[in-house]
Amino acid sequence: MSRVGRSPIPVPGGVTVTLDGGVVTVAGPQGSLTRSLPGAITIRQEDSTLLVERPDDQRQNRALHGLTRSLVANMVTGVTAGFSKDLEIVGVGYRAVAKGPSSLELALGFSHPVTVEAPEGVVFEVPSQTRIVVKGIDKEKVGQVAADIRKLRKPEPYKGKGIRYAGERVIRKAGKAAK
Numbered sequence: 001m002s003r004v005g006r007s008p009i010p011v012p013g014g015v016t017v018t019l020d021g022g023v024v025t026v027a028g029p030q031g032s033l034t035r036s037l038p039g040a041i042t043i044r045q046e047d048s049t050l051l052v053e054r055p056d057d058q059r060q061n062r063a064l065h066g067l068t069r070s071l072v073a074n075m076v077t078g079v080t081a082g083f084s085k086d087l088e089i090v091g092v093g094y095r096a097v098a099k100g101p102s103s104l105e106l107a108l109g110f111s112h113p114v115t116v117e118a119p120e121g122v123v124f125e126v127p128s129q130t131r132i133v134v135k136g137i138d139k140e141k142v143g144q145v146a147a148d149i150r151k152l153r154k155p156e157p158y159k160g161k162g163i164r165y166a167g168e169r170v171i172r173k174a175g176k177a178a179k
Helices: 059-080 141-154
Strands: 016-020 024-026 030-034 044-046 049-053 085-092 097-099 103-107 114-117 122-128 131-136 162-165
Touching: 016 044, 024 059, 030 059, 030 097, 049 059, 059 085, 059 141, 085 141, 097 122, 103 122, 114 141, 122 141, 131 141, 141 162
Parallel strands: none
Antiparallel strands: 016 024, 024 030, 044 049, 085 131, 085 162, 097 103, 103 114, 122 131
């Protein structure tokens, strides 16, 4: 039995979970998320907890059991607290400017500024010119948008310039002067 899939998902007060066949809808103070369940995985609600169950021990169902539990738990966390990813910009002349809550303009050493538009449900914050905070209720979207921004100028190994996650360690190379 999957250790992750076996554990119940606590549903806090103010969050409503609607189970409609193979579709789960979670609504809370931050917003609402909907997801269709994969395969034969079912969800059962008991009091203020959700239980994810699989029909048998086939390989596919075992794989989807823990995954489904994690996805639904992330939905519950998203509509209550939300998710955020912090990005740091390192480099002379590299900076970010917020153009409203869903648009970002980046100067990354190219001949032109790069504009990034946020998908629905994702918001940008720029506390300083070298920090970007990506926020939203859907963990997948927040992580994907942060990865797409990082991909615009990955941290390079010689000077460490580029966009990195907050706290990310960039392994530096010595360069050709060192022997």
